[in-house]
Amino acid sequence: xxxxxxxxxxxxxxxxxxxxxxxxxxxxxxxxxxxxxxxxxxxxxxxxxxxxxxxxxxxxxxxxxxxxxxxxxxxxxxxxxxxxxxxxxxxxxxxxxxxxxxxxxxxxxxxxxxxxxxxxxxxxxxxxxxxxxxxxxxxxxxxxxxxxxxxxxxxxxxxxxxxxxxxxxxxxxxxxxxxxxxxxxxxxxxxxxxxxxxxxxxxxxxxxxxxxxxxxxxxxxxxxxxxxxxxxxxxxxxxxxxxxxxxxxxxxxxxxxxxxxxxxxxxxxxxxxxxxxxxxxxxxxxxxxxxxxxxxxxxxxxx
Amino acid sequence: xxxxxxxxxxxxxxxxxxxxxxxxxxxxxxxxxxxxxxxxxxxxxxxxxxxxxxxxxxxxxxxxxxxxxxxxxxxxxxxxxxxxxxxxxxxxxxxxxxxxxxxxxxxxxxxxxxxxxxxxxxxxxxxxxxxxxxxxxxxxxxxxxxxxxxxxxxxxxxxxxxxxxxxxxxxxxxxxxxxxxxxxxxxxxxxxxxxxxxxxxxxxxxxxxxxxxxxxxxxxxxxxxxxxxxxxxxxxxxxxxxxxxxxxxxxxxxxxxxxxxxxxxxxxxxxxxxxxxxxxxxxxxxxxxxxxxxxxxxxxxxxxxxxxxxxxxxxxxxxxxxxxxxxxxxxxxxxxxxxxxxxxxxxxxxxxxxxxxxxxxxxxxxxxxxxxxxxxxxxxxxxxxxxxxxxxxxxxxxxxxxxxxxxxxxxxxxxxxxxxxxxxxxxxxxxxxxxxxxxxxxxx
Numbered sequence: 142x143x144x145x146x147x148x149x150x151x152x153x154x155x156x157x158x159x160x161x162x163x164x165x166x167x168x169x170x171x172x173x174x175x176x177x178x179x180x181x182x183x184x185x186x187x188x189x190x191x192x193x194x195x196x197x198x199x200x201x202x203x204x205x206x207x208x209x210x211x212x213x214x215x216x217x218x219x220x221x222x223x224x225x226x227x228x229x230x231x232x233x234x235x236x237x238x239x240x241x242x243x244x245x246x247x248x249x250x251x252x253x254x255x256x257x258x259x260x261x262x263x264x265x266x267x268x269x270x271x272x273x274x275x276x277x278x279x280x281x282x283x284x285x286x287x288x289x290x291x292x293x294x295x296x297x298x299x300x301x302x303x304x305x306x307x308x309x310x311x312x313x314x315x316x317x318x319x320x321x322x323x324x325x326x327x328x329x330x331x332x333x334x335x336x337x338x339x340x341x342x343x344x345x346x347x348x349x350x351x352x353x354x355x356x357x358x359x360x361x362x363x364x365x366x367x368x369x370x371x372x373x374x375x376x377x378x379x380x381x382x383x384x385x386x387x388x389x390x391x392x393x394x395x396x397x398x399x400x401x402x403x404x405x406x407x408x409x410x411x412x413x414x415x416x417x418x419x420x421x422x423x424x425x426x427x428x429x430x431x432x433x434x435x436x437x438x439x440x441x442x443x444x
Numbered sequence: 445x446x447x448x449x450x451x452x453x454x455x456x457x458x459x460x461x462x463x464x465x466x467x468x469x470x471x472x473x474x475x476x477x478x479x480x481x482x483x484x485x486x487x488x489x490x491x492x493x494x495x496x497x498x499x500x501x502x503x504x505x506x507x508x509x510x511x512x513x514x515x516x517x518x519x520x521x522x523x524x525x526x527x528x529x530x531x532x533x534x535x536x537x538x539x540x541x542x543x544x545x546x547x548x549x550x551x552x553x554x555x556x557x558x559x560x561x562x563x564x565x566x567x568x569x570x571x572x573x574x575x576x577x578x579x580x581x582x583x584x585x586x587x588x589x590x591x592x593x594x595x596x597x598x599x600x601x602x603x604x605x606x607x608x609x610x611x612x613x614x615x616x617x618x619x620x621x622x623x624x625x626x627x628x629x630x631x632x633x634x635x636x637x638x639x640x641x642x643x644x645x646x647x648x649x650x651x652x653x654x655x656x657x658x659x660x661x662x663x664x665x666x667x668x669x670x671x672x673x674x675x676x677x678x679x680x681x682x683x684x685x686x687x688x689x690x691x692x693x694x695x696x697x698x699x700x701x702x703x704x705x706x707x708x709x710x711x712x713x714x715x716x717x718x719x720x721x722x723x724x725x726x727x728x729x730x731x732x733x734x735x736x737x738x739x740x741x742x743x744x745x746x747x748x749x750x751x752x753x754x755x756x757x758x759x760x761x762x763x764x765x766x767x768x769x770x771x772x773x774x775x776x777x778x779x780x781x782x783x784x785x786x787x788x789x790x791x792x793x794x795x796x797x798x799x800x801x802x803x804x805x806x807x808x809x810x811x812x813x814x815x816x817x818x819x820x821x822x823x824x825x826x827x828x829x830x831x832x833x834x835x836x837x838x839x840x841x842x843x844x845x846x847x848x849x850x851x852x853x854x855x856x857x858x859x860x861x862x863x864x865x866x867x868x869x870x871x872x873x874x875x876x877x878x879x880x881x882x883x884x885x886x887x888x
Contacts (some may be wrong), residue, residue, distance in 0.1 A: 195536050195539065195540065196514050196518075196536075196540075197514065197517075197518075197536050197537055197539060197540025197542060198536075198539045198540045276626070280690070280695075281686075281687055281690045281691075282691075282695065282699070300684075300686035300687060300689065300690045301690075302626065302689065302690055303626070303685075303686035303687060303688070303689035303690030304686045304689075305856055308689075388689075389629045390629075391625075391629055391689060391852055392685075392686075392689040392852050392855075392856065393852035393853050393855065393856035393858060394852070394853070395856075405845070405849070408510055408511060409841070409845045410841055410842045410845045411536050411841050411842070412842070
């Protein structure tokens with residue numbers, strides 16, 4: 142009996158080792174890939190952030206001087222504040238529109254697929270095309286506002302991307318126009334997972350449509366909702382393409398975000414070391430966002 | 445026997461092919477896409493390849509070339525010939541050891557005698573030639589000739605005439621100077637360069653470029669403040685500051701062609717699109733030199749001057765395996781004025797005007813009289829020493845970027861002119877400390 146047990150243990154151990162080994166063999170390509178495209182560049186970036194480097198000459202190690210410069214750089218803080226505004230904008234308006242769109246769409250049977258496609262199309266169009274479309278629509282001389290003004294309807298011929306008061310929000314609007322359809326589809330898929338019985342009970346209890354949304358739908362899709370909020374916060378840190386294409390951070394840095402500031406530092410000013418320092422702070426901000434979510438989840442928050 | 449013959453023939457073909465392939469060297473050339481690439485391919489590349497059995501050019505226009513070139517060269521996989529976004533960029537690549545000195549080629553092929561002296565000199569870094577220019581440009585005053593004639597206006601030749609006409613057109617509800625930076629934020633440097641040269645004067649700018657005058661001096665402060673007043677307070681550029689930030693691409697040219705705008709301070713690259721744009725409205729355009737903006741004769745170099753500008757450079761990858769062949773390619777480019785002017789004519793002489801020592805007779809028949817007039821007068825005027833300096837050609841990278849980017853803070857009222865110029869001087873000092881300030885030929 143003892144022999145059998147030993148034998149079984151022996152077989153089990155060998156099997157386990159083989160399984161562990163095979164797991165690592167299968168993981169190896171992914172680990173190698175991540176080492177090459179994530180870990181090594183990340184470590185290199187940290188090193189570069191502590192150098193004075195044009196991207197072409199020999200890097201000169203300067204310790205934390207780039208970070209010291211960041212602390213006293215008003216454009217950096219202005220850019221960071223714009224990232225915060227950008228995040229708040231995307232956590233509210235597109236999410237609200239996405240939830241409303243999905244909820245309303247879930248209630249209709251005819252042409253639902255047509256609406257889904259219509260909402261989703263902007264998401265799959267290239268950002269270059271989207272931005273050119275909106276640049277034309279909002280053009281001060283031949284856009285919608287100018288046309289309305291010619292018809293005698295004043296007040297809409299504003300220079301959305303040309304005013305330092307509206308540029309950031311104008312770009313955020315265009316970006317959210319392309320993004321909210323994605324949220325509609327995600328939320329709609331989540332809403333189909335909510336048990337129909339709950340709605341039936343709510344209706345029997347006399348709940349209004351809004352109450353059903355508030356007390357059945359939202360709690361039912363909470364994991365998806367929280368996941369999208371987390372992703373929006375993470376995606377907002379390296380926001381770049383729509384801003385770069387529409388305003389390039391202007392006018393007068395009014396729509397500058399960390400991504401465009403980093404880009405200009407690297408490619409116009411040849412200050413790759415300083416750009417890397419900006420990048421490191423962006424990575425730290427992202428890490429903080431993820432850490433907060435992890436801590437809250439460990440403390441029992443249902444997120 | 446039959447099989448053996450086939451085998452021998454195949455072997456011979458392979459051997460001959462291999463030997464032939466070894467003899468042909470392919471020179472790769474990365475270029476910023478210009479909309480003229482088909483003409484470049486036909487007039488330069490195909491012509492070269494047809495006449496050189498042992499060297500073939502592989503011409504590759506690259507989107508976002510600035511973003512691609514640096515990592516490519518660092519990785520040692522860059523092309524043989526590289527397009528560079530101006531002298532400031534070239535100096536950075538030189539500092540990194542990524543460009544091959546071209547002085548040997550220049551001496552062997554006599555490039556100093558082929559290129560205009562200032563354009564040749566602009567490619568020199570630390571005593572060595574590292575790049576040759578792709579096109580030369582200058583800043584002029586374009587105007588809607590039809591509108592001028594209808595209103596009986598004379599082309600302004602003094603600052604007073606220019607500003608009073610600008611005010612008059614603004615009072616009429618027209619835009620004095622349609623312009624904008626919506627699609628290219630560095631367009632700000634076009635205006636800053638014009639105001640620095642035309643107000644403070646080319647001699648003062650030159651003195652600052654070589655470190656003998658401070659950027660914070662009153663002449664530069666007054667020039668900067670004058671532009672601030674015109675663009676931010678008076679809204680002369682584009683119609684308002686917000687319009688300026690909203691207009692881009694060919695918007696300003698379209699406004700000029702429609703008569704909505706009357707004059708435009710811009711570069712001669714506009715030659716490319718003005719005629720087709722004006723053809724749509726049936727109006728006529730013309731150009732004139734920009735007059736001095738200051739009445740102080742001591743600051744000026746004559747009735748007018750032209751700012752020197754180069755639109756991109758060509759350098760050679762230091763890691764090229766075919767340095768001799770690259771020299772042959774570059775010399776081909778610099779040796780046939782008729783071919784280059786034929787290529788330039790496909791762009792309306794807005795691009796690819798390599799600064800060779802042209803005579804007016806070199807230009808092809810049918811060349812627009814306005815274009816001929818510019819090149820003729822540019823040669824005469826700059827040859828007489830009346831020339832200024834554009835920021836994208838003569839400023840080092842960081843100071844240049846600060847010049848066009850931070851000026852928006854001045855226009856927004858968030859930074860004083862004094863603080864802006866102090867920052868500019870500080871950036872300049874940093875570039876100087878890093879050895880990146882460009883060498884400037886002494887003024888004649």
